Amino acid sequence: MNKDEDNRTENQSHVEAAEFSIFYGAKQAVNRATLSIPSGEVTAIIGPSGCGKSTFLRAINRMNDLVPGCRTEGRLLFDGQDLYSPHVDVVTLRRRVGMVFQRANPFPKSIFDNVAYGPRLHGRVSRADCGRK
Ligand SMILES: Nc1ncnc2c1ncn2[C@@H]1O[C@H](COP(=O)(O)OP(=O)(O)O)[C@@H](O)[C@H]1O
Ligand SMILES: [Mg+2]
Known part of the structure; x- marks a missing residue:
């Protein structure tokens, strides 16, 4: 909306x-x-x-x-x-309207890519920043 x-x-x-x-x-x-x-x-x-x-x-x-x-x-x-x-x-x-489920439901990607998925999708963090240790 x-x-x-x-x-x-x-x-x-x-x-x-x-x-x-x-x-x-x-x-x-x-x-x-x-x-x-x-x-x-x-x-x-x-x-x-x-x-x-x-x-x-x-x-x-x-x-x-x-x-x-x-x-x-x-x-x-x-x-x-x-x-x-x-x-x-x-x-x-x-x-x-987001939902957090009882059971984690990861995408078939690495753990790193799963964690970085949300910020990347919303463009909040650059790719370089996502990868920074
Ligand atoms: N995808 C589905 N197809 C058919 N029946 C479903 C489906 N999902 C849930 N139900 C049925 O709908 C009812 C409510 O389920 P649900 O909303 O999961 O209950 P709750 O979250 O309170 O445990 C239950 O009888 C369940 O078996
Ligand atoms: Mg339930």
Whole structure:
């Protein structure tokens, strides 16, 4: 989302789910979740294994799009914008919504290249600086 699309207003939730459901085919993994996540605070989602925590988190950067047969109902807003609207640019969204997974998932590269991947991708560090000991 670029700045023009950032239609945030004060006191608005950073992430807001309204009757938001997620299905894997016929199986419902998240059942009409309604919750509000403010910015600048730490919010924890707690529940038993399999209750849909990871599925819900993955929805916030549209990662479930990669799962065939996965669909949603209801609304999930990010700074007031419906994340499942056809206007959302998923690549831009994923620049703003990152995820750190339970298990490390390295790229098939060296340890050095894995560590340097993020800074290089964002152009924050020159190649020479990345290699400096
Ligand atoms: N890719 C998938 N395809 C089908 N079912 C899935 C998939 N991922 C998760 N599920 C199912 O969705 C439900 C919620 O899973 P998950 O979100 O991983 O729960 P949690 O993170 O709370 O342990 C579980 O029943 C799980 O088996
Ligand atoms: Mg999980």
